[in-house]
Amino acid sequence: MRRGIxxxxxxxxxxxxxxxxxxxxxxxxxxxxxxxxVKAMDQLIENFEKANPDITVKQTTFPYADYQTRVVAAxxxxxxxxxxxxxxxxxxxxxxxxxxxxxxxxxxxxxKIESEFFPIVSAMKRGDDYYGLPTAVxxxxxxxxxxxxxxxxxxxxxxxxxxxxxxxxxxxxxxxDANGNMTVAGTTMDMAGQDHQWWREVLIRQNGGExxxxxxxxxxxxxxxxxxxxxxYTDLQTEQKVGEVGFMDEGQAAFRAGRAAMTIDGTFRxxxxxxxxxxxxxxxxxxxxxxxxxxxxxxxxxxxIGAKVSGEKLEASKKFLAYISSPEAMKVxxxxxxxxxxxxxxxxxxxxxxxxxxxxxxxALDYAHTTLFVDEAAQRQTAIDMxxxxxxxxxxxxxSIAQAATAEQEIIDAAKTK
Amino acid sequence: xxxxRLIWVWTFLALPILFYCVIRFYPTLQxxxxxxxxxxxxxxxxxxxxxxxxxxxxxxxxxxVFRNTFTYLIIGTPVSLLISFVISFxxxxxxxxxxxxxxLYFLPFLTTAAAMAWVWxxxxxxxxxxxINDVLGxxxxxxxxxxxxxxxxxxxxxxxxxxxxxGFQIIIFMAGLRAIPSTYYExxxxxxxxxxxxxxxxxxxxxxxxxVFLVVFSSIGFLRIFDQVYNMTTNDPGGxxxxxxxxxxxIYQTAFSSYNMGYAAAQTVVLFAxxxxxxxxxxxxxxxxx
Numbered sequence: 275m276r277r278g279i280x281x282x283x284x285x286x287x288x289x290x291x292x293x294x295x296x297x298x299x300x301x302x303x304x305x306x307x308x309x310x311x312v313k314a315m316d317q318l319i320e321n322f323e324k325a326n327p328d329i330t331v332k333q334t335t336f337p338y339a340d341y342q343t344r345v346v347a348a349x350x351x352x353x354x355x356x357x358x359x360x361x362x363x364x365x366x367x368x369x370x371x372x373x374x375x376x377x378x379x380x381x382x383x384x385x386k387i388e389s390e391f392f393p394i395v396s397a398m399k400r401g402d403d404y405y406g407l408p409t410a411v412x413x414x415x416x417x418x419x420x421x422x423x424x425x426x427x428x429x430x431x432x433x434x435x436x437x438x439x440x441x442x443x444x445x446x447x448x449x450x451d452a453n454g455n456m457t458v459a460g461t462t463m464d465m466a467g468q469d470h471q472w473w474r475e476v477l478i479r480q481n482g483g484e485x486x487x488x489x490x491x492x493x494x495x496x497x498x499x500x501x502x503x504x505x506x507y508t509d510l511q512t513e514q515k516v517g518e519v520g521f522m523d524e525g526q527a528a529f530r531a532g533r534a535a536m537t538i539d540g541t542f543r544x545x546x547x548x549x550x551x552x553x554x555x556x557x558x559x560x561x562x563x564x565x566x567x568x569x570x571x572x573x574x575x576x577x578x579i580g581a582k583v584s585g586e587k588l589e590a591s592k593k594f595l596a597y598i599s600s601p602e603a604m605k606v607x608x609x610x611x612x613x614x615x616x617x618x619x620x621x622x623x624x625x626x627x628x629x630x631x632x633x634x635x636x637x638a639l640d641y642a643h644t645t646l647f648v649d650e651a652a653q654r655q656t657a658i659d660m661x662x663x664x665x666x667x668x669x670x671x672x673x674s675i676a677q678a679a680t681a682e683q684e685i686i687d688a689a690k691t692k
Numbered sequence: 693x694x695x696x697r698l699i700w701v702w703t704f705l706a707l708p709i710l711f712y713c714v715i716r717f718y719p720t721l722q723x724x725x726x727x728x729x730x731x732x733x734x735x736x737x738x739x740x741x742x743x744x745x746x747x748x749x750x751x752x753x754x755x756x757v758f759r760n761t762f763t764y765l766i767i768g769t770p771v772s773l774l775i776s777f778v779i780s781f782x783x784x785x786x787x788x789x790x791x792x793x794x795x796l797y798f799l800p801f802l803t804t805a806a807a808m809a810w811v812w813x814x815x816x817x818x819x820x821x822x823x824i825n826d827v828l829g830x831x832x833x834x835x836x837x838x839x840x841x842x843x844x845x846x847x848x849x850x851x852x853x854x855x856x857x858x859g860f861q862i863i864i865f866m867a868g869l870r871a872i873p874s875t876y877y878e879x880x881x882x883x884x885x886x887x888x889x890x891x892x893x894x895x896x897x898x899x900x901x902x903x904v905f906l907v908v909f910s911s912i913g914f915l916r917i918f919d920q921v922y923n924m925t926t927n928d929p930g931g932x933x934x935x936x937x938x939x940x941x942x943i944y945q946t947a948f949s950s951y952n953m954g955y956a957a958a959q960t961v962v963l964f965a966x967x968x969x970x971x972x973x974x975x976x977x978x979x980x981x982x
Binding site: 337342343346367368370371372373436453454455457464465466467518519520521522523524533649651652655658659660665666667 | 696732733734745813814817818819820821829830840841842927928932934935945948950951961
């Protein structure tokens with residue numbers, strides 16, 4: 275008798291649940307905690323639910339440091355997200371781990387993706403499939419301190435355009451005390467910041483090389499171009515004495531404090547630099563080389579669909595993903611987070627291109643490269659060590675670059691055979 | 693009645709025992725198993741025998757980290773114990789403001805390691821912002837690179853770690869000194885023994901249990917050093933050029949930055965073996981000879 279009641283209760287519960295789910299689908303969206311990103315997503319979810327009353331979206335967030343581990347752990351226990359945010363550099367790992375599924379072609383036709391998004395979206399493609407679409411992208415630019423420019427007799431309205439002008443401006447703005455200690459840096463030198471990207475994707479190319487083969491499986495900078503690029507960078511400290519690795523602890527800290535005339539940093543720094551009160555700053559495109567070659571590094575977080583999502587949840591996820599990578603969502607993201615839209619039509623609007631801060635970053639998206647890292651932290655470490663060996667251990671750039679290339683190749687090979 | 697009480701005792705003990713088994717022993721055993729696999733979080737672990745250990749043996753970075761870890765241990769432990777003993781020996785005799793001075797020494801121990809590391813990190817900066825280099829400049833001494841130098845970085849970080857642990861060691865030493873019955877000292881004074889013989893023949897031998905405890909405790913602390921190093925070198929963890937990287941930081945990076953869980957587990961097993969061996973060796977050397 276007792277068992278009968280229990281069973282009846284159980285069935286009622288199940289049937290109630292089933293009826294409910296037929297009426298409304300709930301999908302889960304995961305991203306890492308970052309105040310403005312969460313706020314922007316809350317707004318997007320609100321808009322989306324208004325347009326699709328039969329779908330509810332639950333946003334779940336985790337601290338950045340735990341994020342990947344959480345996704346993996348949830349996937350193993352079968353309770354992962356339906357739609358999730360992932361860094362483009364994690365894609366190989368996420369595919370190997372069976373965390374994401376290819377975007378259904380019916381909802382996301384390839385020709386549309388390729389014509390409407392910036393070319394860097396190709397970093398989300400493996401084989402014939404795309405695995406995610408970005409809402410917003412990041413690129414690099416040269417920030418400069420207008421006050422220090424003026425004091426050094428430079429025109430704050432015409433920032434350096436070429437690498438030579440960049441070095442000349444750095445030489446004019448750098449200041450040292452009587453003992454030769456740097457008090458103001460002409461440019462920041464921070465390989466742990468964005469300089470490793472600048473060296474890898476910009477300086478090497480401007481010196482006539484390629485950092486990697488097209489599929490990023492082989493390191494190709496152990497040659498003249500790589501050596502020249504490295505020497506250019508370390509010379510800033512040893513020859514021209516316009517910058518110092520570790521000056522003011524971090525490059526961005528030195529710039530913020532008004533102790534560096536120039537720094538190379540990304541869109542994600544805009545929020546923090548906007549609170550600077552002591553001086554005006556400007557942004558310009560990364561300097562070209564003498565031949566006018568430009569390059570840049572762009573990166574992004576994309577949104578993908580969980581591998582185990584199917585049925586009506588998949589349909590709802592497709593709709594949601596389409597919405598959060600729509601021009602409308604990109605506008606919300608730009609206004610709330612300050613990151614650049616990933617679609618040409620949303621990015622290259624007249625208003626954005628006229629914006630003195632956004633336009634240098636936007637222009638870069640057309641010629642930017644997206645390094646396919648297998649282990650970003652470890653690969654960045656090889657670049658940090660490469661520069662440190664030259665600066666701290668007086669190793670020759672030739673030897674240092676050879677050692678860096680071997681070390682980075684090992685990291686890539688190890689990841690490929692995993 | 694007795695039986696009932698026994699049940700109660702075991703009921704209360706069951707919770708911590710269960711907690712220990714689930715939270716401590718199970719993961720420890722699991723780590724041993726994982727060290728023989730190629731687990732990378734994404735795919736189910738596959739047994740690969742001793743491959744991780746062979747890789748570790750052939751990894752030059754591991755040997756560098758190994759050397760660093762033992763440098764922290766071999767210099768850090770004796771230096772910190774010597775300083776803390778000298779301070780507590782004299783502090784024990786201070787009557788004026790005794791409590792305040794003792795509190796000041798203990799204060800760093802109560803402070804979060806991360807916060808302390810960041811303050812020191814700024815102390816060590818070059819001239820415009822680094823306090824130490826500012827002072828050096830004022831008295832006309834050359835600037836030092838400190839944590840930006842491959843030679844000075846490790847000692848620089850070790851100093852902060854010694855300073856941070858000092859308060860605890862002083863308190864323990866003082867408790868040990870107070871526990872020595874004063875009758876010994878009175879008898880020694882009546883016999884006309886000087887300061888040094890009293891120290892060597894009475895204080896130090898009777899302080900031995902305290903010293904053994906602190907040696908083992910501080911050795912384990914230095915072998916597991918992480919917070920100071922990580923927070924003082926966040927942008928180039930364990931750098932420059934790996935010159936400050938301890939084993940725990942290497943494990944952390946292998947596991948939670950490169951997601952090589954199997955390899956990290958093998959490193960953890962090696963750390964466990966080192967900790968066990970060092971502790972047992974110390975206990976054996978400092979054992980009570982009867």
